[in-house]
Amino acid sequence: MRSFLRKWQDELKKTFTGRADAVPDWVSRLAEGDDPGYHLPGSAVWAVHGSMSPIVAGIRTLLMQSLHPGALAGVHEHSNFREDPLARLAATIRWIFTVTYGSKSAAEEASRRVQHLHEQVHGRFVDNQGAERSYSANDPELAAWIHIAFTDAFLTAHKLWGGPIPGGPDAYVREWAQAGRLMGVEDPPLSEADMRAQLDRWYRNGELRVDHRVAETVEFIRNAPLNPMLRPGYRILFAGAVYSLEPRYRQMLGLSVPRLGPFPLPVRLATKVVLGVVRLALGRPGPSELAARERLRRLGYTEKAQTAG
DSSP: OHHHHHHHHHHHHHHHHSOSSSOOHHHHGGGOOSSOOSSOTTSHHHHHHTSSHHHHHHHHHHHHHTTSHHHHHHHHHHOOTTTOHHHHHHHHHHHHHHHHHSOHHHHHHHHHHHHHHHTTOEEEEEOTTSOEEEEETTOHHHHHHHHHHHHHHHHHHHHHHSOOOTTOHHHHHHHHHHHHHHTTOSSOOOSHHHHHHHHHHHHHTTOOOOOHHHHHHHHHHHTOOOOTTTHHHHHHHHHHHHHHSOHHHHHHTTOOOOEETTEEOOHHHHHHHHHHHHHHHHOSSOHHHHHHHHHHHHTTOOHHHHHHO
């Protein structure tokens, strides 16, 4: 039994960081730097990203982002997500945690690295009116969709499965707007209401759509090629991501909350249980947060001083 649990823990670590035998080098480097960073202990961003809810949020983000034909074209035409999905996941986690926990210089460098990779991601797609349009991963409009779908997913999942947010939902949207700016978003939302309004605009304007590529992507996300040890828990987390979607997006994606006859299954509770098990397996606080706290101690930062200021 102990051997099984150790293998399961190793597979979890490998899924999220790309390796099971050690903390990745980039995590250790979060202890470096000469400034506190954009986000600090006690912030809304630390509260949300330091919980387990981002695991569900990540699935929800992928589902939502697939509804934009430009974003989806970039993934299908320039990504190796089918051949090596865990590498893409690990790269995304690296950027999120570096912006969350790293120094300002580290966050800016990580964002420049991603934007440099995005320079190769461009092409053309046909919009809902039949017109051919160009897309670029670094286009501010497309970057805005990616940012808002991310912010909405992480905030929604945390409301369902996380704890309190210092300053409330508006604080999270406002604080994470900095990440959008680092990625070239020109006018990121600064409140939950503003974020919802911007999401509604894409929906009302008919810029989102479902086609065979979306169906393929949803099926791939539903049946992600994970180690068999992780698949039972993942099925519950996927159901949780579907549960968290607004009904209109759920309908567009052809998804529904699992039911047993006329009765909905307790997806929210089951998701909470799985996240609790993952928390026990991975431990908290995570290595990224610990590295950040090491840097802050070296710089003489204290949470008490921050509160007083």
